[in-house]
Amino acid sequence: MDDFRASVDVGFVLNGAAVSVAAEPGERLSYALRERLGAREVKIGCNAGDCGACSVLVEGDVVCACLMAAHQAAGKRVETVKGVLAGTEGRALVASFQDHQAAQCGVCTPGMMVSAVALLREVPQPDAGQVQDALGGVLCRCTGYRKIIDAVVSAGSGVAQAQVSGGVGVAMRRLDGLAKVEGREAFGDDVAPDGALAVKVIRSPHPRATFFFGDLETFVAGLPGVECVLTAADVPGRNAFGVIPAFVDQPVFAEGEARFRGEAVAAVVGSAEVMAGFDPASFPVTWQVLPSVQTVAEALAAGAPLLHQGRAGNVMCGGFVKRGFADAALARADVVVEARFESGFVEHAYIEPEAGFAEVVDGRVEIHACTQAPVMDLDSMAEILAMPREAIRIVPTAVGGGFGSKLDISVQPFVALAALKTGKPVRITYSRQESMQSTTKRHPSAIHLRIGATRDGRLSGMRFEGDFNTGAYASWGPTVANRVPVHASGPYLVPDYLAQSRAVHTHCPSSGAFRGFGVPQSAIAQESLFDALADRLGMDALEFRLLNALENGQPTVCGQVFAQGVGIKACLEALRPAWEAGKAEVAAFNAVNSGLKRGVGIASGWYGCGNTSLPNPSTIKAGLRADGVVVLHQGAMDIGQGSNTVIAQIFASALGADVRDLVLVGPDTDVTPDAGKTSASRQTFVSGNAARLAGVSLRAMILERCNAAVDAVLRFDLGVVEVTDGADVHRVELADLAPDGEGYVLRAEERYDPPTLPLDANGQGSPYAQFGYAAHLVVVEVDLKLGLVKPLRFVAAHDVGRAINPLLVEGQVQGGIAQGLGMALTEEYLPGRTENLHDYLIPTIGDVPPIETLIIEEADAHGPYGAKGLGEHVLIPTAPAILNAIRHATGVAITRVPATPSRVRAALKEAGYE
Ligand code: FES
Numbered sequence: 001m002d003d004f005r006a007s008v009d010v011g012f013v014l015n016g017a018a019v020s021v022a023a024e025p026g027e028r029l030s031y032a033l034r035e036r037l038g039a040r041e042v043k044i045g046c047n048a049g050d051c052g053a054c055s056v057l058v059e060g061d062v063v064c065a066c067l068m069a070a071h072q073a074a075g076k077r078v079e080t081v082k083g084v085l086a087g088t089e090g091r092a093l094v095a096s097f098q099d100h101q102a103a104q105c106g107v108c109t110p111g112m113m114v115s116a117v118a119l120l121r122e123v124p125q126p127d128a129g130q131v132q133d134a135l136g137g138v139l140c141r142c143t144g145y146r147k148i149i150d151a152v153v154s155a156g157s158g159v160a161q162a163q164v165s166g167g168v169g170v171a172m173r174r175l176d177g178l179a180k181v182e183g184r185e186a187f188g189d190d191v192a193p194d195g196a197l198a199v200k201v202i203r204s205p206h207p208r209a210t211f212f213f214g215d216l217e218t219f220v221a222g223l224p225g226v227e228c229v230l231t232a233a234d235v236p237g238r239n240a241f242g243v244i245p246a247f248v249d250q251p252v253f254a255e256g257e258a259r260f261r262g263e264a265v266a267a268v269v270g271s272a273e274v275m276a277g278f279d280p281a282s283f284p285v286t287w288q289v290l291p292s293v294q295t296v297a298e299a300l301a302a303g304a305p306l307l308h309q310g311r312a313g314n315v316m317c318g319g320f321v322k323r324g325f326a327d328a329a330l331a332r333a334d335v336v337v338e339a340r341f342e343s344g345f346v347e348h349a350y351i352e353p354e355a356g357f358a359e360v361v362d363g364r365v366e367i368h369a370c371t372q373a374p375v376m377d378l379d380s381m382a383e384i385l386a387m388p389r390e391a392i393r394i395v396p397t398a399v400g401g402g403f404g405s406k407l408d409i410s411v412q413p414f415v416a417l418a419a420l421k422t423g424k425p426v427r428i429t430y431s432r433q434e435s436m437q438s439t440t441k442r443h444p445s446a447i448h449l450r451i452g453a454t455r456d457g458r459l460s461g462m463r464f465e466g467d468f469n470t471g472a473y474a475s476w477g478p479t480v481a482n483r484v485p486v487h488a489s490g491p492y493l494v495p496d497y498l499a500q501s502r503a504v505h506t507h508c509p510s511s512g513a514f515r516g517f518g519v520p521q522s523a524i525a526q527e528s529l530f531d532a533l534a535d536r537l538g539m540d541a542l543e544f545r546l547l548n549a550l551e552n553g554q555p556t557v558c559g560q561v562f563a564q565g566v567g568i569k570a571c572l573e574a575l576r577p578a579w580e581a582g583k584a585e586v587a588a589f590n591a592v593n594s595g596l597k598r599g600v601g602i603a604s605g606w607y608g609c610g611n612t613s614l615p616n617p618s619t620i621k622a623g624l625r626a627d628g629v630v631v632l633h634q635g636a637m638d639i640g641q642g643s644n645t646v647i648a649q650i651f652a653s654a655l656g657a658d659v660r661d662l663v664l665v666g667p668d669t670d671v672t673p674d675a676g677k678t679s680a681s682r683q684t685f686v687s688g689n690a691a692r693l694a695g696v697s698l699r700a701m702i703l704e705r706c707n708a709a710v711d712a713v714l715r716f717d718l719g720v721v722e723v724t725d726g727a728d729v730h731r732v733e734l735a736d737l738a739p740d741g742e743g744y745v746l747r748a749e750e751r752y753d754p755p756t757l758p759l760d761a762n763g764q765g766s767p768y769a770q771f772g773y774a775a776h777l778v779v780v781e782v783d784l785k786l787g788l789v790k791p792l793r794f795v796a797a798h799d800v801g802r803a804i805n806p807l808l809v810e811g812q813v814q815g816g817i818a819q820g821l822g823m824a825l826t827e828e829y830l831p832g833r834t835e836n837l838h839d840y841l842i843p844t845i846g847d848v849p850p851i852e853t854l855i856i857e858e859a860d861a862h863g864p865y866g867a868k869g870l871g872e873h874v875l876i877p878t879a880p881a882i883l884n885a886i887r888h889a890t891g892v893a894i895t896r897v898p899a900t901p902s903r904v905r906a907a908l909k910e911a912g913y914e
């Protein structure tokens with residue numbers, strides 16, 4: 001949605017057909033295309049020329065449609081992704097993008113596709129550099145770009161041809177890939193019916209302020225087209241939401257006092273045309289600015305304003321793990337290293353801002369919006385609306401990236417309240433600034449760490465203290481506070497250990513879930529100090545890690561012992577050739593260069609898959625119809641990571657069917673059971689297990705019908721399942737079976753909940769049924785004069801237990817590394833200062849170097865076919881590996897991320913560099 005209204009006819013040729021739209025002078029071409037001509041394949045990520053999602057071709061040239069006025073297209077030829085599909089280049093790219101897994105969430109893909117078509121028309125066989133230049137204006141937050149480069153370079157060559165079908169272990173195309181590359185995927189802003197009203201949220205411009213409204217009735221009456229205003233008084237139920245029942249504290253609309261810049265206080269609902277031109281500054285609200293606290297230190301200071309009653313000193317909660325006697329071990333250690341580390345807010349920066357619509361259907365409210373957690377949304381909305389769960393339906397749209405932030409509700413209450421109050425469909429799309437201001441971030445951290453070792457290089461004690469800025473409201477802060485002490489040791493044997501964390505409220509946006517839940521921050525500290533410790537011991541950094549890496553049968557810092565499945569040593573060993581080669585390469589380079597220095601760094605990571613010591617179930621349902629079609633109801637949200645494909649592959653293998661023969665029913669709280677939230681690297685593991693069980697169960701029912709052996713081969717045909725059991729062929733005639741209310745003649749519904757045990761007061765217990773393991777290596781080049789750090793290549797080893805789809809594994813790894821690179825070098829969200837994709841710097845296609853992915857398969861007894869989760873692991877080792885490489889190159893330890901050029905330069909100067 002946008003800020004213009006129509007008045008002047010503009011004619012141009014869109015995808016080969018003459019069109020005419022009534023557009024106001026100055027109206028964005030993107031708005032005219034999407035809202036007036038229905039070209040929803042043109043995506044909007046920023047409306048500011050920063051993201052390139054809106055890229056189209058005008059007279060064959062790539063332009064940002066959000067920056068071009070519609071009238072500038074008059075008489076010209078405009079092509080969207082839909083218009084280029086039939087051409088030679090488009091057809092080649094459609095195949096190549098799918099073969100290379102170049103689209104994850106798919107929201108950037110239309111912009112990538114048209115930019116690539118423009119390049120291929122000029123340069124039929126481009127090299128990687130030409131692709132990077134041509135696609136440099138389009139941002140992608142999911143893929144890490146390398147697959148996109150590969151896809152364009154090899155388009156039409158027929159080199160890579162992924163399989164189009166297959167079960168567990170097959171590197172097949174995504175089942176939902178074609179819709180993404182053709183621009184047909186419908187995201188949150190693509191689904192509202194014509195004529196839907198629009199809602200705009202009124203937000204606090206101050207980090208802390210009391211406020212009062214003027215005469216709202218007069219305001220509404222004075223603006224024709226405005227239907228109503230919503231405030232806290234319009235929330236029929238509990239004016240609060242949150243993701244952890246004991247910490248539900250964020251109001252839908254603040255009452256009396258706003259606690260962060262961007263907090264919602266009211267909303268205005270009106271016709272889309274009127275709301276497009278609505279200026280929030282015209283809303284009758286008066287602010288009284290109050291002193292605020294922005295940092296943990298300020299929030300903890302005596303006399304600091306208290307954000308929430310009952311949370312003394314602004315400390316929301318803490319986490320604690322104690323094993324053995326850390327202080328005594330450190331006192332007797334031969335070598336001890338210690339340092340303080342800091343990190344700032346990191347923004348998820350998915351390309352799709354939050355969006356959706358709601359309508360009332362037969363007395364029920366239906367909410368269509370982007371989300372990672374539809375059933376959690378349902379629970380929250382039932383409380384907010386004071387409606388029974390049965391009266392609410394959550395229909396998730398495609399999600400244009402989430403990475404944790406879309407676990408929390410955002411637009412849902414606004415559209416639902418507005419639809420219920422007006423009785424009409426209501427839509428909303430956050431602006432980029434609104435998205436960045438109001439949604440969750442990665443926690444800023446301040447960590448003090450001490451690690452000791454004996455002379456022979458064995459870890460002997462570790463003491464970790466971490467404070468996390470959790471912002472104004474709880475969100476996933478308690479999860480971060482609990483998870484960090486469990487993981488802060490890294491995947492190593494640490495006999496004496498003490499780790500404590502605090503989540504502290506400030507008048508900042510809420511910190512929440514972001515790929516790793518605090519573990520990336522603690523890994524920076526631990527893995528950086530490991531290099532310092534190895535140096536002090538005179539040991540090689542890889543050998544030091546291998547000496548201390550956990551093995552099967554050894555206890556974690558929580559006292560949990562895994563008899564199998566511990567894969568960190570295998571990951572580290574896999575890096576050995578690249579490590580030796582990297583050291584030799586940088587030594588040779590440094591011997592003949594003075595202004596540029598290169599270094600190689602490694603770091604490890606681990607991550608417990610699923611909730612920490614809490615129930616964590618998923619349920620998957622499948623049914624066999626009388627016509628022989630198998631329908632898989634899988635409610636695991638695919639936010640780009642690939643669960644639509646992976647879970648179907650697992651189910652198909654368990655059932656003994658071809659994955660292409662399945663009909664998939666995606667998340668919808670009316671028709672799919674609860675597969676839990678897409679977070680904590682749990683979907684492949686937990687929902688995958690539920691899918692496996694459902695497949696096994698449905699298969700058993702079929703085999704039972706003809707007393708066939710367990711290894712019989714099934715073939716699903718029209719109205720029949722043919723069962724080949726050795727020399728016998730049985731036919732299960734489905735017309736003979738009575739269909740149930742959903743039309744299924746056979747059905748299976750299975751639930752899986754990972755076995756975990758609670759942690760005791762010292763954090764001892766069995767918090768996870770499985771961990772995944774990772775080790776990254778990076779070679780960097782540091783410009784000593786500019787402080788600029790340039791990663792040159794990555795090698796990433798990941799223990800995934802069993803790669804259900806190796807192509808998707810590579811996609812996850814590369815995307816995670818790109819995000820880790822951003823966290824390490826460029827990304828810092830500063831409220832009020834970096835609230836757009838121009839000032840907030842995520843990696844571009846030119847920033848991500850080649851990435852080699854090494855897949856390690858140390859099978860896990862709990863995983864489906866041995867598989868482990870992967871989504872978080874892919875980011876955890878990246879930033880510390882980069883910091884270690886900088887240290888290797890320069891001898892200078894960087895302890896604050898992002899390591900921006902100015903920070904690196906300052907550290908170099910302090911270390912005596914000119
Ligand atoms: S929407 Fe046009 S550049 Fe981002």
Ligand code: FES
Nearest residue numbers: 105108140141142
């Ligand atoms: S696939 Fe590029 S932003 Fe998601």
